Structures are given as structure tokens and as C-alpha cells.
Amino acid sequence: xxxxxxxxxxxxxxxxxxxxxxxxxxxxxxxxxxxxxxxxxxxxxxxxxxxxxxxxxxxxxxxxxxxxxxxxxxxxxxxxxxxxxxxxxxxxxxxxxxxxxxxxxxxxxxxxxxxxxxxxxxxxxxxxxxxxxxxxxxxxxxxxxxxxxxxxxxxxxxxxxxxxxxxxxxxxxxxxxxxxxxxxxxxxxxxxxxxxxxxxxxxxxxxxxxxxxxxxxxxxxxxxxxxxxxxxxxxxxxxxxxxxxxxxxxxxxxxxxxxxxxxxxxxxxxxxxxxxxxxxxxxxxxxxxxxxxxxxxxxxxxxxxxxxxxxxxxxxxxxxxxxxxxxxxxxxxxxxx
Numbered sequence: 001x002x003x004x005x006x007x008x009x010x011x012x013x014x015x016x017x018x019x020x021x022x023x024x025x026x027x028x029x030x031x032x033x034x035x036x037x038x039x040x041x042x043x044x045x046x047x048x049x050x051x052x053x054x055x056x057x058x059x060x061x062x063x064x065x066x067x068x069x070x071x072x073x074x075x076x077x078x079x080x081x082x083x084x085x086x087x088x089x090x091x092x093x094x095x096x097x098x099x100x101x102x103x104x105x106x107x108x109x110x111x112x113x114x115x116x117x118x119x120x121x122x123x124x125x126x127x128x129x130x131x132x133x134x135x136x137x138x139x140x141x142x143x144x145x146x147x148x149x150x151x152x153x154x155x156x157x158x159x160x161x162x163x164x165x166x167x168x169x170x171x172x173x174x175x176x177x178x179x180x181x182x183x184x185x186x187x188x189x190x191x192x193x194x195x196x197x198x199x200x201x202x203x204x205x206x207x208x209x210x211x212x213x214x215x216x217x218x219x220x221x222x223x224x225x226x227x228x229x230x231x232x233x234x235x236x237x238x239x240x241x242x243x244x245x246x247x248x249x250x251x252x253x254x255x256x257x258x259x260x261x262x263x264x265x266x267x268x269x270x271x272x273x274x275x276x277x278x279x280x281x282x283x284x285x286x287x288x289x290x291x292x293x294x295x296x297x298x299x300x301x302x303x304x305x306x307x308x309x310x311x312x313x314x315x316x317x318x319x320x321x322x323x324x325x326x327x328x329x330x331x332x333x334x335x336x337x
Contacts, residue, residue: 012036014078018085019046022096029096029129031085033078041129041144043096046201049208052127052146070133070140077142081131095130102128102143154220157213164206171199 015032026046033039037058044051058074065072072080084092097105125148133140 014082016082016085020094020096023101027096029085029094031081037074039078039081039144041146043127043129043146046205049205049212051149051152053149054129054144054146056144064142064144068140068142070138072142077131080133084131091135092131092133095132097128097130099126099128105141151216151219152212154213154216157209157216161206161209161213164202164209168199168202168206171202 013033013036015030017028017030020027020029028044028046030042030044031039039056039058039061040053041056042051042053061074061077062071065077080092081094083089084094087093127146127148129144129146131142131144133142
């Protein structure tokens with residue numbers, strides 16, 4: 001492991017970057033703290049520049065240590081992690097596991113034989129940085145989950161490229177190279193094999209980061225186009241919704257007017273029905289009174305109505321008329337009765 005010294009913005013913050021090899025794969029591992037209470041862990045695959053990242057608050061760190069049964073305060077945990085990064089103690093060390101590796105480890109600890117069924121493990125692109133504390137009679141594992149960065153921040157990629165260019169320029173200047181590329185200097189000023197490998201690795205990493213940056217820009221452009229298309233669709237849908245609401249309000253107003261008009265017609269119809277019913281009742285009462293008074297059946301109903309409705313009114317019918325004698329007789333009978 002090759003470590004770089006702390007370079008934090010505050011005296012209480014730390015920043016360490018090391019080259020590590022886990023399970024045959026080279027990684028760049030960065031550990032830093034922010035404002036003294038947040039731990040940031042970043043891992044980058046040295047072959048394809050894939051990145052994983054995780055941020056952990058001091059409370060989260062203390063909670064996971066408490067769950068293991070071996071509680072550590074946040075500053076103590078940070079000190080243990082930095083010590084493991086630098087390889088300064090055999091009591092603490094780190095490992096980087098995939099989700100499958102972590103399930104295998106859990107299976108071994110649970111007595112499952114260390115062979116979990118692959119079909120039962122869901123796909124997971126996370127990585128887990130495991131800090132192990134090996135005491136005399138105990139061994140404790142502290143896992144830190146790291147999330148895969150599908151679209152790295154372009155600003156951060158630019159910063160990494162600038163740093164790599166600066167390191168590459170410093171290496172070239174220190175070894176007598178020109179700025180056009182890596183060349184073996186003439187004479188006795190030869191490249192040490194380790195530095196040449198480092199320069200080539202930096203160039204490959206620089207090219208990989210350039211490709212990643214181009215991909216990130218392309219994805220950002222596509223996302224912006226999709227967002228603009230979605231905004232246009234949303235505006236069209238909103239406009240259509242407003243038209244439908246306006247038409248609904250108009251139809252509702254018409255329906256309310258029709259309902260009011262129908263209610264008025266119903267009122268008029270009910271009043272007319274009551275009037276007709278009253279007339280029918282009066283006619284029925286007249287018929288009943290006529291039957292009680294033995295009025296001849298061959299009398300017209302208009303005369304019956306007059307006789308029954310106003311029995312004291314004199315009838316101006318001539319005696320020789322068709323109904324005169326009967327009417328006079330009926331009046332006399334009525335008086336006698």
C-alpha cells in the first residue's frame with residue numbers, strides 16, 4: 001500500500017488514499033472525514049475506473065459498532081481505519097467484498113458450509129469495506145456498504161483528470177521526458193521500471209476517466225432531452241385537462257339549468273293535478289247529493305250542478321219547457337222536505 005498524507009480542510013479532518021489489492025484486483029481506496037463527524041469512503045477499480053462511494057455519519061458508525069457487541073467511539077473507529085489503511089498494526093486490517101462474498105461469509109459464520117445458493121442471491125453491485133479488529137480471543141467485523149456510482153459527477157472527474165495530469169507532468173519533469181508522451185531518455189538517464197509502470201498506469205487511468213467523462217456527459221444530455229420532452233408532454237396534458245374541465249363546467253351549468261326548468265314544470269304539473277283532483281271530488285260530491293235527493297236521471301248535469309251547488313236559487317225555467325214542470329215540482333218537494 002502506498003499512502004498519501006492527510007490533506008483535510010480542517011485540523012480535525014483526515015484524508016488518506018492508498019493503492020490496495022483485494023482478491024487479485026487493484027483498487028484505489030480513499031478515506032476522508034468532513035467537518036469531523038462524517039466519514040467518506042471511495043473505492044475505484046484500477047482496471048476500468050468503476051467507482052463505489054459511501055458517506056457515514058458518526059452516529060451510524062457508533063451504531064454499527066454497537067450492533068457487533070464491541071462498541072467504538074467515532075474517533076477511535078477512524079483511528080483504527082487509518083491504521084488499517086497504512087498497515088501499521090496486525091490487529092486491524094481491511095477487506096473489500098462483493099455482496100456474494102458477504103453472503104458467503106455470513107453463511108460460514110452461521111454454519112451453512114460457505115456455499116450459498118446463487119439463485120437465492122439478488123443482483124447487487126454494492127461493495128462492502130470490512131474493517132476487522134482481531135483481539136486476542138475475539139475477532140470483530142465492521143462492514144461499511146459502498147454504493148456503485150453509475151454516473152459519476154463530471155466536476156469530480158475533471159478534478160481527478162487535472163490531478164492525474166499534474167502527477168504525470170511532475171513524473172515526466174523529474175525523469176527528463178518531454179510533454180508529447182512517454183519516451184525513454186537517451187544516455188544513462190533510464191527509467192526505473194517502477195516509475196515507468198506508474199506513468200503507464202496513470203496514462204491508462206487518464207484515458208479511462210476521459211471515456212467515463214464523455215459517457216457521463218452523453219447520459220446527462222440524454223437525461224436533459226428526456227426531461228424537456230417530459231415537460232412538453234406535461235404542458236400538453238395540462239392544457240388538455242383545462243379544456244376538459246372547462247367543458248365539464250359548461251355541461252354542468254347546462255344540466256343545472258335543465259334541472260331547474262324541469263322542476264318548474266313538475267310544480268306546474270302538480271298544481272294542475274291538484275286542481276283536477278279537486279274538480280273531480282266536487283263532481284263526485286254533486287253526484288252523491290243528487291242521488292240522495294232523488295233527482296231524475298235524465299236531467300242534464302249542468303242543471304244538477306246548479307241545483308246542488310245553490311239549492312235556494314230560483315230557477316227561471318218555463319213550466320211548459322222540457323224540464324220546467326219537473327224543476328218546479330222538485331223545488332216544491334225540496335221546500336216540503
